[in-house]
Amino acid sequence: MSAAETPVTAPSRRSRITPEREAELHAAVLDLLRDVGYDALTMDAVAARTKSSKATLYRQWGSKPELVAKALRCTQPVSLGEIDTGSVRGDFTVMIEHSDDDQMAKDTALIRGLAHAVHESPALHKALRELLVDPEINGLQVMLQRAVDRGEIAPDCPALDFVPHLLIGAFIALPLIEDRSVDRSFLGDFIDAVVFPALGV
Structure with missing residues (x-):
């Protein structure tokens, strides 16, 4: 597992976000994936693109692989x-x-x-x-x-x-x-x- 994929320690309960906000985040992840590929996609880039904090992303999705998989799932x-x-x-x-x-x-x-x-x-x-x-x-x-x-x-x-x-x-x-x-x-x-x-x- 690369450093970009390693999750940070987070509370077990995930923060609640609206379905619309979740869809927006997923769309941004897929856009970045198309632009730079998986290896170059970072949680920092996702946070910047979506105006979110990395802590929020890790709380909600746990890791970069999980975020990408759920974005594709949506x-x-x-x-x-x-x-x-x-x-x-x-x-x-x-x-x-x-x-x-x-x-x-x-x-x-x-x-x-x-x-x-x-x-x-x-x-x-x-x-x-x-x-x-x-x-x-x-x-x-x-x-x-x-x-x-x-x-x-x-x-x-x-x-x-x-x-x-x-x-x-x-x-x-x-x-x-x-x-x-x-x-x-x-x-x-x-x-x-x-x-x-x-x-x-």
Whole structure:
């Protein structure tokens, strides 16, 4: 863990800030991340950009990796586990409808830029897994389990465990293969052509 990531000693209770102020802070973090990259992003820079104190930032987020992970998390349009239309096709349709092409492009670029930092920083890797990746995977599993319970997907379908891999793989592979970011059109086509057939839907 680098000095920039090391949290200061803080009270266990975090200060309360308004949702609007939290969103403003997260947006500033993502702007800085795009401007300078993860390694050069410091809590001092975030404090200056947001007119906050470092003590406030550490009380609220604990560390630089946690701050970055939560800032990325706030860009997610909807929790997958909360989507329940009564059918798995309807659930995926709502997921796509809530996606934003511009935001997906920004997120893809940020994640690509963080790839090296993740390998260099176990703390960042842990924060991204706990605060960004795992909640999305858990929400997806809840959505798929409801489809199993409704009889839409066979409980022994071998593809059930690999749907997260398919979706994450699409976001990684498309920029590499076609030099473009995933958008709603591609995501819909990919789910229809790959995910649904794999699930037997």
